[in-house]
Amino acid sequence: MTAPLFGLDRVSLRRGGVPVLDGLTAELREGANAVVGPSGSGKSTLLRLLDRLSDPDSGSVRFRGTDTREIDPLRLRRDVALVPQLPALLDGTVAANIRFAAGLAGREPDVERLLGLAGLDPSFADRDVDRLSVGEQQRAMIARALAPEPDVLLLDEPTSALDEQARDSIERTVAELGRSLGVSVVIVTHDPGQARRLAGWIVGIERGRAVRQGSASEVLP
Numbered sequence: 369m370t371a372p373l374f375g376l377d378r379v380s381l382r383r384g385g386v387p388v389l390d391g392l393t394a395e396l397r398e399g400a401n402a403v404v405g406p407s408g409s410g411k412s413t414l415l416r417l418l419d420r421l422s423d424p425d426s427g428s429v430r431f432r433g434t435d436t437r438e439i440d441p442l443r444l445r446r447d448v449a450l451v452p453q454l455p456a457l458l459d460g461t462v463a464a465n466i467r468f469a470a471g472l473a474g475r476e477p478d479v480e481r482l483l484g485l486a487g488l489d490p491s492f493a494d495r496d497v498d499r500l501s502v503g504e505q506q507r508a509m510i511a512r513a514l515a516p517e518p519d520v521l522l523l524d525e526p527t528s529a530l531d532e533q534a535r536d537s538i539e540r541t542v543a544e545l546g547r548s549l550g551v552s553v554v555i556v557t558h559d560p561g562q563a564r565r566l567a568g569w570i571v572g573i574e575r576g577r578a579v580r581q582g583s584a585s586e587v588l589p
């Protein structure tokens with residue numbers, strides 16, 4: 369049997385003395401995954417482990433069968449790109465952000481193509497990031513995340529600040545990325561509807577533990 373995209377085995381992590389992840393065991397699969405759960409349940413913390421922005425206190429995280437602690441973080445982040453929950457662009461233009469991310473991976477980016485993949489027209493290349501709407505910032509972050517040509521995209525609540533129309537539009541972009549680039553996606557969301565629309569495999573977490581996992585029809589009401 370081939371290894372899953374990510375395997376988390378009894379992962380625990382404390383923050384400020386408080387257990388945030390508490391013996392969490394779950395699997396994520398090639399294709400589209402959603403991690404769902406209430407606010408504060410540990411979703412963002414879990415996502416950051418997948419990119420080695422932190423490591424567990426105990427337990428293990430495997431990426432395609434290899435313990436992530438054995439993978440150099442920068443190497444891992446070339447394959448696995450995280451789009452954080454809050455917009456976190458560098459000052460300057462959208463294109464400069466994309467070039468910076470590509471440069472870290474030693475690549476020369478096709479800015480126009482990356483903008484297109486993220487649903488932005490070419491005129492956004494020269495736009496200053498501080499003059500973008502939140503939805504446009506989310507798209508710019510997706511374009512930037514794609515610059516190193518990752519094959520896994522981690523998205524932390526990419527639509528929580530958006531209205532329904534902008535949400536639908538980002539959801540179409542995410543679905544299309546899976547189809548056209550073949551990237552696997554892990555999307556964190558508090559919205560079961562979004563999980564159902566986008567993901568074939570769903571992990572439900574509560575209070576730092578995975579309480580269910582399976583296909584949408586198995587896991588969601």
Ligand SMILES: Nc1ncnc2c1ncn2[C@@H]1O[C@H](COP(=O)(O)OP(=O)(O)OP(=O)(O)O)[C@@H](O)[C@H]1O
Binds near residue numbers: 383388407408412453
């Ligand atoms: N650096 C930290 N120090 C102390 N507590 C922390 C820290 N980071 C996270 N926590 C706590 O860990 C818990 C889980 O946080 P996390 O951000 O993973 O939740 P979440 O499921 O992503 O929530 P949300 O849906 O609101 O984004 C929360 O109770 C939070 O207060």
Ligand SMILES: [Mg+2]
Binds near residue numbers: 411412453524
């Ligand atoms: Mg969060």
